[in-house]
Amino acid sequence: MSDTATSPAQRRPNRGYGRWTPLWFLAPAVLTLFVIGIYPTIFALVTSFRRYNITRPREGFPFIGFENYVNVLTDSTFWSSLLLTAKFYVTVLPIQVALGLAIALLLHKPGMGLLKSLARVTLVVPLATTYAVVGLIGRLIFNRDFGVANQALSVFGFGPIDWLSTQDGAFAAIVIMDVWQWTPFCALIFLAGLSMVPGEIEEAARLETSSKLALLRHVQLPYLLPGLTAVMILRSADVLKLFDMVFVMTRGGPGSATDLISIYIQRVGFRIFDLGTASAQAILLLILTIIISRLYIRLLYREVH
């Protein structure tokens, strides 16, 4: 018996087993992503080679070669914005990894069943909170006059800080809100890593040594490393994307203290309406992102290759 059933009711035997069958299933999704993803990207690429300021339509939108790119690459604001984004990344990442690991270890430790399940469930809350609303909450918490952050500081005898109107204060405030929102992400990833350690190996190691640090280093660490790689790469992409929370909290200010790259490009595009320059910046950001996601796939999806 072959699998090419030929009942008379079937006009076409082999129905749906041809070489092109996958295409029929894939085509709708691929075509859609092409129209909404690739086509606009090509449009942005074309725009990046034009002078395109929509507040001055009389000048037309002439092609100017690489002028926008030259302008962007020699624009010190663009570089300082990228640098600030990098500074933000290297500030939040260690805090999130350290806190996340501590939380994961607390959740992995045997005992305290009910409290542990409660803590495990509450971790989801920051992750689901609308990013813009996180910014609104930040505005309330870090208000100089009636914010709870200054109330907490005063308990320890520190004077009120004008968080959102000073350069360092605003940067610290967005760091704290980002740490709040994304530490649970690290914790959940590390917790998944810890639970991959085979039970008998962990038991044996616990009998061998009473040192928690030795256990962590020699037994658990290998299982945590893939998660750490994922966190490092995904967080870098997320920081390049970061817009909503910071836009609501500080609009990139005061001055340029929180002017992360996505905020900066948004301002060039939609406040100054210099879409040619903004497109060139966006294309450069896209190239950076593609490098990052190549890295992610190379390191974490071994099964695909």
Next chain:
Amino acid sequence: MRISSGKLLHALGLTAVVIFTLFPFFWMVSASFKTQADILSSPPVWFFTPTLQNYAEIFADTKVSGAIINSLIVATCSTLLAVILGAPAAFALARYEFRGKSDLWFWFISNRMISPIVLALPVYLLAIQTGLLDTHLVLILIYLTFQLPIVVWIVTDQFKSIPADLEQAARLDGASQFTIFRKIYLPLGAPGIAVSAIFSFIFSWNELLYALVLTRRAVQTAPVVATSFMSGYELPWGKIMATGTVIVLPVTIFALIVSRHMVRGLTMGATK
């Protein structure tokens, strides 16, 4: 009964985790029940007589209720489309080997990484040219750029776990691939499809940048309206926090439902 210091520390640590994760959320909800005077008091008050005034005001405000309806329309339609387009693609990726498969993977997953500002600029210009600016449709379409990859990933994973024997048996009965997809994969993959739909919904409900750029008055979504309160001299804090609570509450409940899959959804399955 003696409680060892280790256990005490463990309990304290876990309590600290719960307080850390819930505090900003709690602070928003509590502010939503405060009068303006209570909110503006310095130092902030922790105990107060709750009022429902803020909620009464935002539900009477057609701007807020309209925005929530807009958010619902956009998130629901785009999620449905993502599932309708994504599930068949997931079937192909789970069951067939073909040239360019890994490239397709790469492309799908890259979409998770790309900053919305990259697409917001050209889509804004294209939307002006096509008259789609400030319509539900443009948001629904653009949200598919991040929803489709999520649906495709999670559902492919689910489809791969369906035993091939079932398919073999159906083939022997003369079922076409389309029938197999409809009668075997869709029902058995339903849990994965549901999880991916919930994630799509959460991400589009929460989105701000595209909505900010691509809408004007008619289809402002809830996050856009919530942020629009943030201008002027005397900020209506109670209303802002009540709106925030109304926005966050439904997605939090959804997220609790899929909490076991949260990591998978956020990492595109790179870690289990």
